[in-house]
Amino acid sequence: MRGDAGVPVRLRFTKHGPVRFISHRDVARAFERAFRIVELPLAFSAGFSPHPKVSFGPALAVGYESDAEYLDLELTREVDLERMVDAVSDALPEGMAVTGASSLADRAPSLQEGITALGYAVELVGVAPADLGPVVDAFVAATAVEVVVTRKGEERIDDIRSSVLALARPRPAEAVVVVEVATRPRTLRVADVVNGLRAVSPDAAALEERRVVRTHQWIERGSARHEPLDVDRRSDAPEGATRALEACA
Amino acid sequence: MSSLWPRIEPLLARVEKPARYIGMERGSVRPDHHPEKVAWLLLYPDAYEVGLPNQGLQILYEILNERPDAVAERSYAPWIDLEAELRAHGLPLFSVDTHRAAGDFDVLAFNLSAELVYTNLLNCVDLAGVPVRAAQRRAEHPLVMAGGHCTFNPEPLADYVDAFVMGDGEEVVSEVTEVVGAWKRSGRTHREEVLRDLATVPGVYVPSMYDVEYDGPRVVAVTPKHADVPAVVDKRTVADLGDWPYPKQQLVPLIEVVHDRLNVEIFRGCTRGCRFCQAGMITRPVRERPLEQVRTMVRDGLRRSGYDELALTSLSSADFSGIDDLVGGIVADQEGTGQVSVSLPSLRVDAFTVGVASEIQKVRRTGLTFAPEAGSWRLRQVINKLVTEEDLYSAVDAAFSQGWRRVKLYFLTGLPTETDADTMGIAELAKNVVAIGKQHTKGASATVSVGGFVPKPHTPFQWFGQNSVEELRRKISLLRDDLRRSPAKLRWHDAEASFAEGIASRGDRRIGAVIERVWRAGGTFQEWSEHFDLSRWLDAMAAEGLDPDWYVTRHRTEDEVLPWDHIAAGLHRDFLWQDWQAALAEHGLPDCRWTPCYDCGVCTGYALEHVVAANVPPAGGSQGTGQDLAAGSTVPVRLLPTVRGGRDREARVAG
Known part of the structure; x- marks a missing residue:
């Protein structure tokens, strides 16, 4: 191997x-x-x-x-x-x-x-930026968010709340959310998160994703999270051989 | 005139395989358009993954973009889902390179490699916002042109295409550019002007410049309307492939396509003389690419594309002079730079050829394909595919003994004079092939693919009445029954699709209205079985008052004017008729590369010669030579004079 x-x-x-x-x-x-x-x-x-x-x-x-x-x-x-x-x-x-x-x-x-979490920036349409705040707040406050997910061609209802590790609005003037999803027990899809936002608020019924950017991937070890280039490095790696850029803003 | 990308991009999130429409392949260009430059949109009217690899289109793309007075971009038939989105949003067909509207180009040039794409041509023209009928187009509309093998019978699309180009496009594409450029600079007023000028370019056929006369169902004459329009349009032929080392920058697609590998054409034309094969008949004579040029194209192509798969393409690649030296050289060139798998499409059926294949396919030895085409020696003489059973069995034995585990066999059914005994011969061969394989490996398998034969224009079989759907089905079911318990797997082509292909293949100008009806009824992507429905074609024939059997299953007579008689591939009509009679008499015809000329008409008529590097027929078989030639022996003919002095260094004298 x-x-x-x-x-x-x-x-x-x-x-x-x-x-x-x-x-x-x-x-x-x-x-x-x-x-x-x-x-x-x-x-x-x-x-x-x-x-x-x-x-x-x-x-x-x-x-x-x-x-x-x-x-x-x-x-x-x-x-x-x-x-x-x-x-x-x-x-x-x-x-x-x-x-x-x-x-x-x-x-x-x-x-x-190794990868335990994925971060995305999701640009949304069908919602005014001002209306998005309460939707995000409702999602974060919820103890359970049930959505219909498709797994292996079959539809079923899943509670996705615990798979959403973080959800926030970085810039209140824009209809953008940043979300971090878990890859265990299985990787949550961005589309399911958007479904979840629709499920928690009647104001969000018309909400749809427009542009999605994966911004991070994380490897969790113990209680710390690492950028994948920063873990499992070879200890005797020659100096200057790495060029890990800033791990995104 | 600007890019439609901002309007197309949001639609791509909703369609299957959106990367079909983004361009950006390695080797692609985003040319700068200019009012003085002739803008060509090269279209392959089928799905991107079928059209992208087309070498003819890629060659023209490069030649045109090298010219200072032309730009060329590409487009493919948008899949049904995107077409619906485009129509719903009022968007036109666009180029994949700069996402420019198709209607903004000066020329829409289609490659026609198969008859069943004709309805897609109409759909693309319509999506471009251009009237589908040539007569309704005005000066501001692009010229609609077409080239490719199918255009050797241009008549079914004569009312829809402004100008056809016959034969090799490398040279004529520049002549057409000059004519269109002059028209553009002169203010582009009357469409008639440019069409008149195009009609005088050798190799260009402008159907609106001809009157067709009928007597009942028969075509009796096709006559030019003007004195300067040629009565017969001859194909264009590039005398020396060595002058055209294209494509130099083969496109490397971002998604998987058919023939997804580096393709290097090693020769054009074929004189094996298989009587069913239109490609072999219309691309004569044989023109080999100089061996050193092939090696250079392979080396550079692999280096810049990153492909690890290479095909040396032609109509019968093992016939290339010194093919063993060539593949030896390629293998040596690749030593130490990783693993490259090489394939020779259209393998000749013999053990020597398998030896060559094993030399180059050192890795991933999975399947090998042979095409005996007919089930009995008698019928193989009729079609002039002179493969003996011994050739086939020794080839198969060699393949299995050298590590191949799966053999694919290609056959045609519905061939002239075919009896049930001939058909059943296919099953017999298949069973024997599996038995040979089992002697070498338990996992040996054979797949038999059977296609329904569709007679093609400019072949000796152009007079033959195609088998009906019922007859083809009956023959296939004979094979199904016989092979039911055999480990040989049978696959067959839909007999109904062969019938529709038969309508278009030998159709006359009246078939155009049928194609239009099929298209209007929603019949696009007819090459795709899930979208094909013969009833659309039969309904359209009925609506036009045309009898399908008259076009498809009827035998033609010697004195009959054929709808494509005013188009010439250089083959004498007398030669074709004689060869048809020889077929019926079960006489084979030798390959004229290595035996004396029988004057089919091409070389003599066009003052051309075979360009071959050696007068030695390939080792390992009698096929096509009509003689029992052991490996390495000379053929008792003189080497044809070379076209250029430089060719001499490649000639090899047999030892």
């Missing part, structure tokens, strides 16, 4: 503009091609159908933008991470760029295992 022989690395990347309409799978293919263009020394899995050892964090819905996507990959040898960040960014489709990289400790938990 990870780190058996190779050099594990974690990347953070962004997805903005029209390219937000490509799927998670398409993103993976874009990276595979970019890695080949820059001739990155990728480690391959063994077996009948070898494939590069690259794994991604939680999928981003088609149409959502992101400041904070992550992937882990394994190289066959050390490379200059700073140069790699620039080269890979150049080889990616317009609107996607790598914004940070860190060397990972051997046997670090995967992103899928």
Whole structure:
């Protein structure tokens, strides 16, 4: 598995503009091609159908933008991470760029295992900014928020309240909420949060999401939360090899 | 004139696969439009993932954007969901590169690779805000043009397309640009003017410049209306593929598409002479790309695209002179730069070819496809696909022994002279193939794909009456019954779709109104089985008072004027008729690359030559040569003079 022989690395990347309409799978293919263009020394899995050892964090819905996507990959040898960040960014489709990289400790938990919370900024329509405050307040005050969720093609009623870790209005003049959702026991979708807002207030019946940006992903360890580039770093990583940018405003 | 993106973007959140409409592929451009430049919108009238890989469109896209007097963008048929959104919001069809309205371009140029997309062409023209009928267009409307294999019978769309371009587009696209540019600069007043000028460009057919005369159901004459309009329009042919190393920047799509790999065309044209194959007949002669150019295109293409899959494309890639040297070189070039899987589409059926395939497909050896096309040797002589059973079995044996686990076999049914014994031969071959596979691996499997044969213009089978829907179904059910208990899996093409294709394939100008009716009744995306419904076509035929069987299942006679007789692919009509008679007599015809010329008309008529690097037929089989040629032996013919001196260095003398 990870780190058996190779050099594990974690990347953070962004997805903005029209390219937000490509799927998670398409993103993976874009990276595979970019890695080949820059001739990155990728480690391959063994077996009948070898494939590069690259794994991604939680999928981003088609149409959502992101400041904070992550992937882990394994190289066959050390490379200059700073140069790699620039080269890979150049080889990616317009609107996607790598914004940070860190060397990972051997046997670090995967992103899928590690990520515990996702942060989004959600621009809403169908509600005046002034009316949004009471809706958000009602949601936060509620002990339970029941919405119809679709899981594996089946509809069921779920209480999503406990999966919403934080909900706020950063700028009262705008119809924008920032929300943080848990990935356990399962990842809550932004659409379900919007359904929840509609459910808690009759004023919010016409509310719809317009632009969604994933702003953060978090890994919780003990009681502390970390940016995924900052945990499981290799202790002997060469100085200056990381270039984690500010973890978003 | 500005981008429609701000109005399109909100709609994309509501449709399936929105990335179909965003452009931004590696290799794409956002050209600067200018009133002096001719603006081309190149359209593939099917879904993005089918149209994006089309090499012809990509070649023209590059050639036009390299010209100082032209810009080119692309568009594809919007899927049904987006079409509904566009119409509901009063938005037109747009380009994917700069999201400019289609109606703002000077030329809407369609690639027609399949007849069933004709209704999508009408839909795209309509969505562009342009009248679908050519006669109703005015000077301010774009010119609607079309090219591609289907245009060798342009008549079904003659009332809807202003001008067709026959054959290779590399050169003629510039000549058309100059004519349209001159018209634009002269104030673009009368549409008739530019159409008259276009009609005099070699290879361009302007249907409104011709009168069609009928006698009852028959076409009796197609006559030019003016003295300077040619009575017969000849196709264009690029003499030397080496002059056109395109596409140089193959588009790398952001979403999955068909043929999602680096495609490098290694030769154009085919002289195998398969009588059912329109592509082989209309693209003669054979023009190989210089081997070093292929290697360079592969090397550069892989480096800039990031693809790990490559296809060396042509109509029969194993026939490329020195194909083994070529693939050896490619494998050597890729050493140390990662794992690239190479495929040779249209594999010839023999063990040598499998050997070449195994040389290059070192990883991911899953499936290999062969196309014997007919179930018996007798019928394969009729269609001139001279694959012996021994060829097939040795190919399959080689494939399974070298690690492939799945073999796909392609066949046609409804071929001329086909008996039930011939049809059942398909099942027999399939069972034997599985048995051979089981000797090597327990997991061996074979898939048999059977398509209903649709006779095509400019082939020896253009006179043949297509099998009815019932007959095709009966033959398929014979195979289903016989293979029910076999591990060979049978897949078949919808016989009703073959029938509709038959209407359009050999239709005359009257079929246009049928296509329009099918489109108006909602019949778009007819290539997609979930959207196809034959009753729309039959209803439209009835409404136009046309008899479907007269168009589809009727045998044509020698003296009959065929609706496409005024279009020439260079093949003598006499040659085609003789070859049709030879087919009925079960005589095969050798491949003229390696045997003396039988004068089909193309090389002699157009003063062209085969451009091949070696006078050595490929090792490993007699197919198409008509002779028993062992590997490496010379053919007793002279090497045709090369077009350019530089070609000589690639000639190889057999040892």
